[in-house]
Amino acid sequence: MERSTRQRTAIAQALAAVGQPMLPQELLLEAQKSVPNLSLATVYRNLKGLIEDGVVDVVSLPGEATRYESHRHHHHHHFHCSSCQKVFDIDACPGDLGHLLPPGYVLEEHQLTFYGRCAACTA
Amino acid sequence: MERSTRQRTAIAQALAAVGQPMLPQELLLEAQKSVPNLSLATVYRNLKGLIEDGVVDVVSLPGEATRYESHRHHHHHHFHCSSCQKVFDIDACPGDLGHLLPPGYVLEEHQLTFYGRCAACTA
C-alpha cells in the first residue's frame, strides 16, 4: 500500500500535533519543520493516501478552501471563527433532522457549520 | 449604480426562472438563450453586482463549486441530491443551536447542508 517516508510521517504528525483542521499551505509550513524542503505537491499526494487509509479526514466548509484534520471517531461539526479564521471541532449535533425535509426526500447525511467568535477571540 | 443591460437582465431572469441554485456555467447556458454570445466573465461580473444589490444570493456548499440563486427572504438551508447533483432549498431550520457550542463561543450564524436523494430521484 503506502510506504512510510519521512514526508508522510511529518505530514501526519503535523496534523495530529495541531489538532485542528489545517489548510495544505499551513500544513506544509508545519511539516517543513521536520522535512525542510518538503513540497506542496507531496503534501497533497500524501493527504490523498492518508485519507484513503482513514487516518485523515477532509474538512470542506462553505466558501472556504479545503482543510484536513486527523481522523476523529465521532460524528462532529465545525465552527469557523470570523475573527481568527481558524476552524474548530464541535462535538455536538442537533440529532435527527429528517423531519425538516419535504415529503419524498431521503436524508443520508448532514453537515452543520457554525460561524461566530471562538473562545479565545471573545475573551 | 448598475446599468440595465440585456446581459444583466438575461442573467437575473435565468436565475429566477430556474428557481434553484445554479452553477455559473449552467447560468451561462441558460442566459445564452436570450443573449447568444454572452461570456462567462460577464456572468461573473453581473453576479457580483446582483449580489451587492441583494437580488442574488451566494450558495456555497461544502466541497461544491459556488452556486447562485435568486434572493429568498427567509432563512433557509440546502439539500444536495447525491443522485442528480442538484441543490434544493429547504425552508426549515432546527432553530437555536447556540447550546451546542462550548462555553465562550459566540454564535453568529449557522449553515446546514443536507445530503441524500431528492423526491424526484427517490421515486
Place this chain on the structure above:
DNA sequence: GTGGATGCAAACTCTTTGCACCTTG
C-alpha cells in the same frame, strides 16, 4: 457623447500531473 459594460484573452489561485531522480523494503 461619455462612462460604464462587454468580450476576449491573459492572469491568478488552488490542486493535480509528468518526469527524472532518490529512497524504502
Place this chain on the structure above:
DNA sequence: CAAGGTGCAAAGAGTTTGCATCCAC
C-alpha cells in the same frame, strides 16, 4: 535492486482582471 515516493515545473479547473470596443442613458 525494483517499485514506489519526491521535487520541480508545467498543466488544469474555476474565477478574476486588463484593455479596446460597444452601448445605455
